Amino acid sequence: MKNCPVCSGQELKAVYTKQGVEIDICTSCEGIWLDKSEIYYFVKDSNYVYEALCAAIKNRKATTRKSPITGEEMVELPLFNSSVMIDYCPKTGGIWLDKGEITKFPANQAALDVDKGFFKKDNESSEKVKPSRSVVAHAAGLLPLPNLALSSTMVLVGMYSLLTLGLITAVEFAGVTPGMALIVGIIVALIQFLLGPFLMDLSLRWIYAFEWVKPESLPEHLRAFITKISQENSIKFPRIGLIHDGGPNAFTYGHHPNNARIVITAGLLELLDEKEIEAVVAHEVGHVVHWDMLVMTLAQLVPLIFYYIYRTLIRMRSRGRDRSAAARYAIAIGAYILYIISEYIVLWFSRIREYYADRFSGQTTGAPGQLASALVKIGYGLAGRDSSEKKDEDSKRSAAMKGIEPLGIFNAKHGSTLALASGISSKSMGGEIDKDTLRDVAKWDLWNPWATFYELNSTHPLIAKRIRMLSNLSVVMGKEPYVEFDERKPESYWDEFFVDLIVQSLPWLVALAWCIFNGVSFVMTLLNTGTWASTSTLSGANFGTLVLLFGVGYLIRTFFAYPDNQFAPMNIKALLKKIKVSAIRPVPCKITGTIVGRGVPGLIWSEDFILQDETGIIFLDYAQPLGIINFLFGLLRAKQYHNQEAEVIGWYRRAPVPYIEIKEIRTAGTASSCYVYYAKLIWSIILMIGGILLFFV
Known part of the structure; x- marks a missing residue:
């Protein structure tokens, strides 16, 4: 207050x-x-x-x-x-x-x-x-989720029906042999399901500092907890793996419940308390008990096979008078459309199963708030600390985890860009997380339309929504909810969203407008004169106009995405309170803090950084026009910045998690600049000059 x-x-x-x-x-x-x-x-x-x-x-x-x-x-x-x-x-x-x-x-x-x-x-x-909607929802009881068994059956039957239809169509109209279609399905299924877990085992050993941990080597409380829930659900004690890395994460994989692997990181054990660790492990066991490993493998096969059909048909060469060419290309396009549709179905299906795994954890532990607290620490990078806790530099942990995505506690694609202000005042209660700061950061997830856009493309629900579901479960179980997101949205943010979307797509919208205009001109010429086309429709000048307009659109988008006039002194907490921000609508800022780690913990060529100031931690995106420059910087120079006080000038973005795209980074002994902004300016100018030259040639 x-x-x-x-x-x-x-x-x-x-x-x-x-x-x-x-x-x-x-x-x-x-x-x-x-x-x-x-x-x-x-x-x-x-x-x-x-x-x-x-x-x-x-x-x-x-x-x-x-x-x-x-x-x-x-x-x-x-x-x-x-x-x-x-x-x-x-x-x-x-x-x-x-x-x-x-x-x-x-x-x-x-x-x-x-x-x-x-x-x-x-x-x-x-x-x-x-x-508020939150209060009404709690009063109505447990928030509904689609029936797990029914949704699983409908999704799998529906998608495999589409797949069967696609294979039959390819056989009948595109010259694909039935044997080839059958072999494609069987080979992809066998490789994905039978070899997947073993390939995962190998990748963990090769890429990470990894080891399998015997049950007796686990912390006593964790061993007892896993033994208890394994017996309650009639499954074998899962194989436990440990990644020696400070990035907090956990995930599970395998063929079936009795050969499941649960992998956790050392950072998870260090960051969370005992009850939170148990809640995270219970979430992973929830995936095991629900057979998510098998079900998601089967579901993910469908878009994979559709994409294989698309690529196969596109690459087939015509011989002589190939009358099936038109049908083949039409089916290829249809297969690609079905691939996109099935991908979004699988993503929706995955998010539903994440909610069920969260609910399993809350019901099994009897404390949904423990998993909510763990999600905040893992997914947002927020950890409460005792005021008496020694803040040794070596104990600062990276909030980024560029790990593996199968059935994990959060979306690994987004895990590499995590931040949240710690917001712990002198009057905070021990190691409790500051709930006001959490609410501030969660508002972007709950109110900004971009959050919904990114969630549609994610295997995991937004963390704020998962916490809201767990809080609802707490109320139904008669317990205090971890946090209430009960503030009403003060305005609609759709106007900024549509502006962002238009600017983001502006070069292609210009190209589309050019195609429509010339298409209409072509048809009108054909109807009025009966000739194939007028010379102006297909002229170099007309094409030059397209290139020029595309360059202008690209330039406008670059200026919008990289405002270069004022880089205001900021701190992380102030940045995170900004709701009207996206990947294309940034906040120019200047921020000072300590480089506490690489963007991908343990990866020796990771060019990105994690920065911590007095209010929180945030991911720094180091990007150059050429990927090889990023690689060489990460391999040869990035280590010079570790544990250094740095001033960073750049653009704060959120997509869906917060990060700063670096323009300049300076320490006492070294400095570096990124040139993506200037490269985009140069490219847009080249396009415009090229368009002008084509227009007059």
């Missing part, structure tokens, strides 16, 4: 701005509280304001006003030749602005653009609405 430093006992109210950032206001005195670095979201020239703040801190004066965060006395800062007096919290870096002070900032460089409609009296009454 944050209290107003002016009005005694008045609680501050959290509101959302049009910039997509949450701030705190006092509805009584109309003052505004901005957490550290948040002011830079609202000013024109962030560097100008930063320098003014740094200068003002040297001339600070004592004040009796108390910080809404710490309750300690703040200081008064004279800004812009003392034309503005603000209150500043030295411990947290937060700023208090009295009513009217936002209008005193210099208009041309530091004008504060903060919404003015927050203080209307009807704004308070608008919050007195019907209960």
Whole structure:
């Protein structure tokens, strides 16, 4: 709870701005509280304001006003030749602005653009609405999931029916022999199912520092727990593997429940407490008990075979007058469409089974909150710590895990870009995770349409949604939910989403418009003159117009995705509170912290980094125009940055997890710049010049 430093006992109210950032206001005195670095979201020239703040801190004066965060006395800062007096919290870096002070900032460089409609009296009454969806859902009982057995049967029967239809069509109309079609299905199925686990065993030994652990070598509590749930579910004690790596993760694979392998990392054992470890293992056992290994293998075969059919038909060469060529290409396109459809069905199916594995864990342990806590630590990189805990540099763990994806605790594709502010204040309760910070980060998952877009392409549900389901299970079981995501979305974020989508697709939309225009022109010419085409439709000038317009679209997209005017000083927590952010709509930022590890733990040529500041950890994406440069940098230079204090200038993005694309990275002894932005600018200019040359040639 944050209290107003002016009005005694008045609680501050959290509101959302049009910039997509949450701030705190006092509805009584109309003052505004901005957490550290948040002011830079609202000013024109962030560097100008930063320098003014740094200068003002040297001339600070004592004040009796108390910080809404710490309750300690703040200081008064004279800004812009003392034309503005603000209150500043030295411990947290937060700023208090009295009513009217936002209008005193210099208009041309530091004008504060903060919404003015927050203080209307009807704004308070608008919050007195019907209960949140979360409360209503809990009252209705356990949130429903599709029946596991029925959905499994329908998905497998439906997809294999489509596969059978596709094979029959290929046999009848595309010249594919029945024997070939049958062999394709059998070979792919056998390789995938029979050899898959053994290939996984080999890859673990070759790629990771890995070993199989005997049951008696496991921690006593974990051995007893696995023995108990194995006996309860009539399965053999699974084979346990350990990856000696600081990245926290767990996954399972195998042929059937009685030869299942469960692999965990050393980082998981270090990061989680005993109950959380048991909850994660119970999640993996849930996959085993539900036969997910076999079911998902069978499901994943269908899109694989459709893609094989597509590639085979496309590569078949025509001989003489091949009358089946048109049918073959049509079937190839149909096979590719079915491949895409079946892929999304498999992804949906996988997400459903993840929910069931989560529910199995919560019901088996009797404490769904333990798995929720583990998901936050693993998937978001957030760990609560005791205030008395020794913060030794060697104990800082990477939050990234570029691991294997089969039936894991979270999506490994997204695991390499994890961050969440630790948000632990001096008054936090021991090792508890700060729930307010968690809610701030989860809002992007729950509100931004891009989150849904990314989830559709993921094997795992968004972590915020999994935590919400586990909280619902806790309430139904009569236990305290781990966290409630009960805030109502303040606005629709679809307008920004569609703008992002249009800009992202702009070069191809231009090309599509060119094709439609010329297609219509071609048809009109054919209808009016009876000739095959006019010379202008297929001319070099017309094609040059396409290349020129494509280059212009590419340039606009590059400028949108790489704003290069202001790199505001930020911290990780302030970045994570931003909701209106995506892979194409970034936040230019400058951030300082310690490089605590590589992006892929243990991989000697990993060029990416993990950075930690006083508020959290975040993934740094080091990217050059050529992949070989990334490889050489990771192999030869990246280790020089480890455990170094670094200043990073770049673009903060979220897709779906947070990361910063590096523009420049500097330490005391070394520095490096990335040139993807400049390469894209050059490429767009080359396209435009090429289009102009084609137009006049």
